[in-house]
Amino acid sequence: MDGEELTEQETALYDRQIRVWGADAQRRLSKSHILVYGMKGTVAEFCKNIVLAGVGSLTLVDDRAVTEDALSSNFLIPPNENVYAGKTLAELCCNSLKEFNPMVRVSVEKGDLSRFGGDFFDKFDIVIVSCCTRMTKKLINEKCRKLSKRVAFYTVDCRDYCGEIFVDLQKYIYTKKKLDENNQPTTVECELQYPSFQESISVPWRKLPRRVSKLYFAMRVIESFEEAEGRNPGEISMEDLPAVLKLKKELCEAQSMNESHIPNALLERLVMGKREFPPVCAIIGGILGQEVIKAISGKGDPLQNFFFFDAMDGKGVIEDISPPNV
Amino acid sequence: MASLHHSSAVKAAKVLMVGAGGIGCELLKTLALSGFQDIHIIDMDTIEVSNLNRQFLFRQSHVGQSKAMVARDAVLRFRPNISITPYHANVKDSDFNVEFFKQFNVVLNGLDNLEARRHVNRLCLAAEVPLVESGTTGFLGQVTVHAKGKTECYECQPKPAPKTYPVCTITSTPSKFVHCIVWAKDLLFAKLFGDKNQENDLNVRSSDASNSPENGEDVFERRDNENIEQYGRRIYDHVFGYNIEVALSNQETWKNRNRPKPIYSRDVLPGKLNHQNGNVDKSCATDDLSSVSTMASLGLKNPQDVWSLAENTRVFLESLKLFFASREKEIGNLSFDKDDQLAVEFVTAAANIRAASFGIPLHSLFEAKGIAGNIVHAVATTNAVVAGLIVIEAIKVLKKDIDNYRMTYCLEHPSKKMLLMPVEPFEPNKSCCVCSKSPLSLEINTHHSKLRDFVEKIVKAELGMNSPIIMHGVTLLYEVGDDLEEDMIANYTANLEKVLSELPSSVIGGTMLTVEDLQQELTCNIYIKHREEFDEEKEPDGMVLSGWTQAPLEKKDDNKKLVGNGGSTSTALPTEGQKEVELVEISEETEISGKKRKQPGISGDETNNHNEIQKLDVVDDGEDDLVILDQCDIDKKKKKRLQ
Incomplete structure (x- = not known):
C-alpha cells in the first residue's frame, strides 16, 4: 500500500505488533476511524485494545450517567464520585482512553445514535454497537449498508458468563496465504459475502445445522422478549423468567424446533446475570479487537458471522448464520 | 451448576502473579475487576517503550520504572480498596522460597522464559499450590492448570530445546539469513566488543592461515598506529574478504554448494568515508551513550528499508567507529542487547555483508533486530483473551472445581469452528522427574x-x-x-x-x-x-x-507401556548438528501448539488402548461434539468428548 511511512516514534511504539501484522497493516490501522456505542465493560476492553493497536481515531457515543452497574466491569472509570459526577459514560471513558496512546484521536459524540443520519456513519470504517435494542441494531446496520463505501458493522453483548459478537463486512475481499501445489507459499484472493443482521436472524431455525450454538437461540429469545416488552437491553430480572420461558416455547413452536434446543438453565443464567463478568469482557473484547484489526488490515480470515463464548464450557465458537442464497 | 461469580472464595483468596508484562497487565486488571482483593505480584523488569503497545497500565513517563510497582498504582486508580503487593525482584531470589509460596491459594504465571517457568513449577509443587500457566505469541495463546497429583505438572512433557545451529553452518556454510545473524552477533560482535578471553570460533576455518601476514598477532586487536577507519577496513577485509578466500581454498566444502564471493571494502567503497552530518564529537555530546546511532549519523531514516551493500558497508565502518569513539570504555565487556541501537546497526550491517557474500537475500534493520533479539510477536488482544481465561481457571481452582479444569488454546485459524478450544487436562506423567520424582x-x-x-x-x-x-x-x-x-x-x-x-x-x-x-x-x-x-x-x-520421556498414553491400562518407544530419547538434545551455537532462548511466551502429545509411531498402533473416551460434564441435552486436538496428528487416545 502506498502512503506515508511510519514515523520513528510509531515504529518504536508498535515494534512488537508490526512483527505480527506488518508495517502495511499498521499504516492502514493508523488511517482507520472507529465508532463505538454503549460503553460497558466489553466495549471498554475493545476500546483499550484498538487504541493500543494505533487506529487513527475512536469516537465514543454513550450519554448515560455512571451507575454502579456501569462501574462494575469498566476499568476506564475511577469509582470516585468527584470525578464522575455530571459526566457521561462516553466522556469518562474518553478521558482514560486518551492516555493509553497519544497518537490516537479519541473523542465523544453526543446524541441518540439511532437518529444520526447516513453522512454521520460515512465518516467511519468500523461501527460497533453494544447494549442496544434489536431495533437499533437493525437500523444502524441498514444505515451502514446504504453508504457507498463499505462500513463494517459489529454488535457485541455480554450477559452472565456468555458473550456474542455479530459481524457484517458486507462484500469483503482479502488476501490469504496458502501453499500451492508445489508447497510454495503464495497468496490467494478470497471474497466473502456477509448477510445483514436482519437477514441473518431471519434465517428459519430449522434450516440451521443441528449443532449451532444454543447460545444463538437463547440470545434471540431474550432479544425478542425485551423487544416485545419495550425494555431496554438488560432490563430484565428473575421475575421475567416464566414469561421468557413461555416466549421460548412459542418461538420454538413457530420455528418448528425442538424446545430442548434452548435449555431453560441457559435462559435462566442470561436473565439473572445482567452484569457482565469481567473475564468474559476481556475475552470477547479481545476477540472483537482482533477481528476489527483483521478487517482493517485485510489480513487473516475474518470470522463469519457470529462468535459465541460461554465460560461454563470454555468454548469460543464461530457460527455462520446466513440465508442459503448468500 | 457451579457459579463463577464474585464469591467468598474469590474475596478471601490470596493470589500470586509472577510477571507484570504483556499478560501480567491484563491479568492484574481482570483480577481486580473480578473481585480479587489480595494480589501479590513479582516482576524484576523495568518498563520499555516497546512495551507500551500492549502493557496498557504503563505510560511513556513510566519508562525505566519497575513494572510491578507501576502496575499496582495503575490498578489502584480504578480499584482503590484492594490490596496489591508488588515485588520488584527476580522470582528466583531465595526470598521466594517454599514458605513464601505456601501463603497463596493459587499462583498465576505470565512469564517470558522457560527457566523461570520451570522454577515456579517446582516451587508450586513443593508448596502444593495450584499453578495456572500461560503464554502467547502473536494471535496464538494457551492457558493450562497444574495441580499436584491431579494434573500433569508444567514439566511433565519435556520442553523443546532452544533452536540451535551447527557451528560449521555458522562459521563456513551459512544458507539462511539467520545463520549470518548468529555469526555477526555471537562471533564477530562478541570478538570485537565482548570478552576477549571467551572462546570464539570466528576464525575456525583459517587454521591453515598460520603463514598469513597477521601471524603472531591478534588480527582483531587495533594496532597502535592505526586510525579507526583503517582498523575498521582491516577487520572488514579480514572477515569478509580474506576469511572467505581461505574457506574457498577448501574445495571439498563447495562441491555441492554455491561458492561465496569475497568482499573487500575498497571495492565497495573506494573513497574515504564521507560524512554527511556524521560527526563523532556531536554524537558524544548526547548524555545517553546508548542513543549513539549510525543511522542518525548517516542519515538513514527508515528501519524497514533494506540497505544496499554499499550502505551496509558504510554502516559497518561507521558503527565500529562510533563504538571506539563514543563507547570505548565498554569495549571488552559488551554483550549483544537488542535495545542497543548501535549494536543492532553493527550486527545488521555485518550480517547483510556476509549474506551478500553467500548470495543470501539482505534484510532490513527491523527484521534483523527481530531475529537477533529473538523478539516475540506480541499484541494486546491475545494477552487480554488469555488473561480472561486465566481468571476463569483461577476461580475454578479456588472453588476446587477440579472436574472442570481446562487447558485452553487460542487459535489463529478455527479448528472445529472453535477459536478458543478447551481440552481436559492430562494426568501426571509417571516418568516425570519433577513431579513424580522418577529417577x-x-x-x-x-x-x-x-x-x-x-x-x-x-x-x-x-x-x-x-x-x-x-x-x-x-x-x-x-x-x-x-x-x-x-x-x-x-x-x-x-x-x-x-x-x-x-x-x-x-x-x-x-x-x-x-x-x-x-x-x-x-x-x-x-x-x-x-x-x-x-x-x-x-x-x-x-x-x-x-528417563524423562513423553507420558505414556495409557491412563489406566499400564501393562502395555511402550518400553523403548521414545524411552531412550534425551529430553533436550538437538537431533541434528554438531557442536551447537545457541541462538534462541524460548522467550516471552510458551510453546504453542495444538499438537501437544505428538508421539511418532503411535497412532494406529493396535497395541494401544484406542478410543478411550472421557465424558466431561454434560450440561444440557447431550448432543456430544467430538473434539480432536489436531487433525494431522490424531492421537487416538486424545479424542475427548466435550459437551
Missing part, C-alpha cells in the same frame, strides 16, 4: 567428562536447577551457596575440573548420584552408565540423559 539415567564417559560438564550441561541446562548440591552417597561433591567455608569452595572448585572417575568419591558406571536443589525442594537420582564413544553429530554434549 533418571545418564550415559557419560566417566574418564573424559569433568564434573563441570555434568553441572553445566545436565544439572543446570537440562534439569534447570539454580543452586544445586551433588552427592554420591553421603559424600558432597559440589554445592552452591552463600554461606560456604572457603576451604569448601576451594574443594568444590577443584572438583569441577576433575573427570568423574577421579573425584574424591569416584563416579563410575553403576554409581547413583543425587542432585538436589534446596530452594526448589527438588531431588533427582541419576544412575550413571559409563559409555566410551559418542556420536559427535548427534550427541555433541558427550552425554545422554534419559
